[in-house]
Amino acid sequence: MPIASRIALALLLPALLVNMAVFLLPMGNLALLSFRQANEGGALLEGITLATWAKMFGDIFYAELVRDSVVIALAITGLTLLCSYPIALFIHRAPDRWKNMLVVMCISPLLVSAVVRTYGWMVILGDGGIIAAFLRWLGMVKAPRMVFNTTGVVVGLTEILMPYMILALIAGFGRLNTSLEEAAASLGAKPFTVFRRVVLPLTLPGIMLGCLLAFVLAVSSFITPKLLGGGRVFLLATEIYDQAIVTLNWPVAAALSIVVLVIFGFALTLYGRLARAVA
């Protein structure tokens, strides 16, 4: 083995060992746990069984749970992209001396914990909040419920994920150059055509990275759906919590955690394929 490779391997070793100890081993343990079985009171029974997995594949509830989680996460990803793209584009085009301050402004919400921000949304979207007050002022007798349901979860998570999306978009906007847009315009392209044929293709790497990040964070999010869902929104993470903490069925919780990991795997593979296709 050439010396350079050996040094590289030696440098990788500490990270590898840490990953083994704190990630791979517990994941293996989790996978193993999903092949155990719990009795109706939650006690773990001896032996290895496929019963938990069989139950999960046989029960339509789990299929719906996975479908709903993915659909809601995709919706949140799409909304986050829509809200973040103009901001990211604006920051990218801003003069250099403003750029840093604008970036800091965008990521400053991360200084406040997601729990606190979620409670904030509970107040804003609640019956006594400003949106309900505004709708009443417009003459609506009873404002629609905007919190403790899917609407609340989507709104809350979209705002919480926006800083990540903005950062990913800005990082991916490297190839976007104002002179290219000017060139397109000088050749007679209308603004929308410039956007569609020049800006969008050049920013695609950033869009894909941001979407991957937002999707992975949304599909695994726990605290915001738990607080804003009002017990009506079932997502993978909240169901894992219920199975592990409330009904004490650890094998089902473990199996669902593996399902989340598989979804991550699919998302990463898809991202890899698309990234190569774009490049």
Added chain:
Amino acid sequence: MILTRRRILAASATTLAMPYVARAQQASITLAAYSGIFQDNYEPAVVETFRRANPGIKVTYFSMGNSAQALGQLRAQKANPQVDLVMMDVSVAKAASDEGLFEPVTAAQVPAIADLSPRAFTPGVTAPAVTFDNLVLLYSPQRVQPAPTSWKVFWEEKYKDQIAISGVPDIVGLGFLMMANKVFGGDDYRRLDKGFEAVGNMAPNVLSWDPKPDAYTMITQGTASLGVGWNARGQIYSDQSGGRMAAILPSEGALFQINVLGLVKGAKNYDASRAFMNHALGAEAQAAFTEKMFYAPVNTKAKVSDAALARTASSAERQAMMLPVDWLEVAKFREGVTEQWRRRILTRR
């Protein structure tokens, strides 16, 4: 005395060893129990009095968020337990008992056990009860008028979007469902059809089936006006709320919840742990904790003031109002109930 090198060495060796000799005589035990307001009251009423009476035993209070977390600790530490005594809900304790995580205790080892109410022992659970609690109706005295006396207040249309209840599979939700079943004509808590129908009808009026941080706070803050909770916390929080939240036992009664105190199998210090258990289950500590936090005592000899007793469900007539629920029986059909809940209750908008 002439100082020689040998004498100095011998003297310093003795001095250095002293703390270790003293420490060897001092036993050390760890109690795992609930955090927050429970710990705030349990520490002074029970743990501190034990420390004063037994200076030779060091007690560490290890706070846990909930019973499932405690079970997780016991499972993870099975080979080498770091906790000696653990407090948890009786249905979780059943799982721990089935897995052999508790060392059984007898009245010969812990004399206080002889004085406990018969309800303190659950077949199949190798740990005696340490607190009794019961479901209560929580309401805002400002917004719910006249003051409710019946569970039926939840079905009044004027409280639409003002109701916060932890839904099934949480045991508050299970308890509420069983009470609804009883109030609307069901005579067996194992057949919940009447309950499902009734709760289904009021489900669209519920603001949240998962109140955060909890139903007590949501009512105190004014986000909700009606809820369901536990008596002990309900009493404490209503005192703290300055009249913005009250807890009552409705006329149709409620049901009991039991916390047990288990001795962890393989714990380092059985003797000291049993001594603590004897204190915690004893008449004095039981009475002291009831005075402070209004859990009904498990010890029949506990002398509690009338004022405190009136705020628990331990009087004979109130006990008679309780739905006799066997939580181990409930554990058997809980999964089916959870499924029905999702299909019949949460789909109602």
